[in-house]
Amino acid sequence: MEHKYRKSIVALVAVILLLTFQAVFGWVDAWAADASGAVASTGAEGGALNGLKSFWSFTGFANFDISNLVMIIVGLFFIFLAIKYDYEPLLLVPIGTGILLGNIPFVEGYNIGIYEEGSVMSYLYFGVKQGIYPPLIFLGIGAMTDFSSLISNPKLMLLGAAAQLGIFATFLGASAMGFTPQEAGAIGIIGGADGPTAIFLSAMLAPHLMGAIAIAAYSYMALVPVIQPPIIRLLIPKKERAIKMKPPRAVSKVEKILFPIIGLLLTLFIAPSALPLLGMLFFGNILKESGVTERLADTSRNALINIITILLGVTVGASTQANVFLTVDSLKIFGLGALSFMVATAGGLIFARVMNLFLKGNNKINPMIGASGVSAVPDSARVVQQEGLKYDTSNHLLMHAMAPNVSGVIGSAVGAGILLSFLM
Amino acid sequence: MTILEVNTQTWTITLVGWSVVFFALVVLIFVFNNVPKLLKMNFKKDKSKTEQELQTIITDNKYISGDETAAIAMAIHMFFEEQHDEESNVITIKRIQKRYSPWSSKIYGMRNFPN
Numbered sequence A: 001m002e003h004k005y006r007k008s009i010v011a012l013v014a015v016i017l018l019l020t021f022q023a024v025f026g027w028v029d030a031w032a033a034d035a036s037g038a039v040a041s042t043g044a045e046g047g048a049l050n051g052l053k054s055f056w057s058f059t060g061f062a063n064f065d066i067s068n069l070v071m072i073i074v075g076l077f078f079i080f081l082a083i084k085y086d087y088e089p090l091l092l093v094p095i096g097t098g099i100l101l102g103n104i105p106f107v108e109g110y111n112i113g114i115y116e117e118g119s120v121m122s123y124l125y126f127g128v129k130q131g132i133y134p135p136l137i138f139l140g141i142g143a144m145t146d147f148s149s150l151i152s153n154p155k156l157m158l159l160g161a162a163a164q165l166g167i168f169a170t171f172l173g174a175s176a177m178g179f180t181p182q183e184a185g186a187i188g189i190i191g192g193a194d195g196p197t198a199i200f201l202s203a204m205l206a207p208h209l210m211g212a213i214a215i216a217a218y219s220y221m222a223l224v225p226v227i228q229p230p231i232i233r234l235l236i237p238k239k240e241r242a243i244k245m246k247p248p249r250a251v252s253k254v255e256k257i258l259f260p261i262i263g264l265l266l267t268l269f270i271a272p273s274a275l276p277l278l279g280m281l282f283f284g285n286i287l288k289e290s291g292v293t294e295r296l297a298d299t300s301r302n303a304l305i306n307i308i309t310i311l312l313g314v315t316v317g318a319s320t321q322a323n324v325f326l327t328v329d330s331l332k333i334f335g336l337g338a339l340s341f342m343v344a345t346a347g348g349l350i351f352a353r354v355m356n357l358f359l360k361g362n363n364k365i366n367p368m369i370g371a372s373g374v375s376a377v378p379d380s381a382r383v384v385q386q387e388g389l390k391y392d393t394s395n396h397l398l399m400h401a402m403a404p405n406v407s408g409v410i411g412s413a414v415g416a417g418i419l420l421s422f423l424m
Numbered sequence B: 001m002t003i004l005e006v007n008t009q010t011w012t013i014t015l016v017g018w019s020v021v022f023f024a025l026v027v028l029i030f031v032f033n034n035v036p037k038l039l040k041m042n043f044k045k046d047k048s049k050t051e052q053e054l055q056t057i058i059t060d061n062k063y064i065s066g067d068e069t070a071a072i073a074m075a076i077h078m079f080f081e082e083q084h085d086e087e088s089n090v091i092t093i094k095r096i097q098k099r100y101s102p103w104s105s106k107i108y109g110m111r112n113f114p115n
Helices: A002-035 A044-058 A066-085 A089-102 A120-129 A133-144 A148-152 A154-162 A165-176 A181-192 A195-205 A207-222 A224-235 A253-270 A272-290 A294-318 A328-358 A367-373 A379-391 A398-423 B008-045 B049-060 B066-081
Strands: none
Touching (some): A066 A089, A066 A207, A089 A207, A120 A207, A120 A294, A133 A272, A133 A294, A148 A154, A148 A253, A148 A398, A148 B008, A154 A328, A154 A367, A154 B008, A165 A181, A165 A398, A165 B008, A181 A195, A181 A207, A181 A398, A181 B008, A195 A207, A195 A272, A195 A294, A207 A224, A224 A328, A224 A379, A253 A272, A253 A398, A272 A294, A328 A367, A367 A379, A367 A398, A398 B008
16 A cells, blocks of 8 residues: 555656746746856746756756866875875865866856856955965964974074075076066975965965965975985985984973064064964964963864865865866976975985084984975974884984974975065 | 076075075074073072972983883874774773572572471
């Protein structure tokens, strides 16, 4: 009995749906014809067939282009890298998904795409375009960074400065390849190995290249464990890779509080254009180290940075709409980006070896920590730690490597500020 | 004038830019090399006995070997990630109170021989 009833209910629903389709597609017809002229017939009399045609014209399949497929494959590859190999999953999953979102084909003019004024995605993208998200990310980084390894051994800051060679060498390279000074500056910052700084600077100097620059910066940051070890092995002899460093001295609370305050004042007086980035970085660190604003520090390093990472990742990913992204310039940017990462790593490593010429006894540093002068925190420090353990299982370099790593963040932000003041 | 097909202005930005990055960080190095000395100077004036004792304890225990640091870091990491040994997560012993029943009483389960 029950089965019989079920059958008749299904039949009834099917009839109702057919009738509704007829009415609805008539209405969609009118809308589509009015807006895009995709379907010729108008009015409710258009019927189901025209409705279906109109529906088809709005689907992604009808507007599909091979370039969209290429970008969708790139997005899927990012998600695969993040899940399978654990390469910066917090960045690559949102960016990869963003690439999928940005490359769904659609009919323009209905406030769907990220580049269409008034669309939801364009509102979310506003924070990237205007450089709002990067300083907020820096606030979170400041609130989670412990500068004590840097304070205990300040000379390691030089490695952070040396690795910024990547920025300026790429700036030169990009200029030689015919990019304008502004574009070259924005491309050069990829060598800073700092995603938020790259987005901030490209938003200011070359907004049209931002998608490519951001994707290049973040993908190379994720590939630090692949890019850096061969360069380390190439430039540092085996004997030097096993150097053990003196343990860092204990740092007092007063020193930890003074560091962000003095750092903020000094660096911003030298490069005021880096104010949004460095100001927020040191502000975050003051929240952490003061010890009296734990709630604010906690929000900055957890909830806030997570929200901003989601928004930043997904919108940067979505900004790679195939028709805007797949250009020869993007390919050049990817090439220059890879080169800048290698130059930056090499700069830090060579400078560390030079420093060793002037250091004596147990003050000598393990030159491998020069590689963490690029500011991919904490990935490059982790790479150095793993490389160190390969040659001596009791040689833990992580804490030592964190010093050039965090000074790399400061260095790349200062570098961005300088480029900004020269090129704006 | 162009060198390597890059004009002099670009070279200027490159050299000045990198030097300024170095300069900013060298200033920080200079300051932070001297901050501990400055702080020590202030403390010398009104250092109470207890503080002195504390200071000696801190300096005594200053050295932590790399292995110890790694062990502490691992322990903290495992604590925060709650990755302790694989357990069932049931760590309480449930006490079950049974009401008295003659069926579970030992005395009734034994044969009573007459004296």
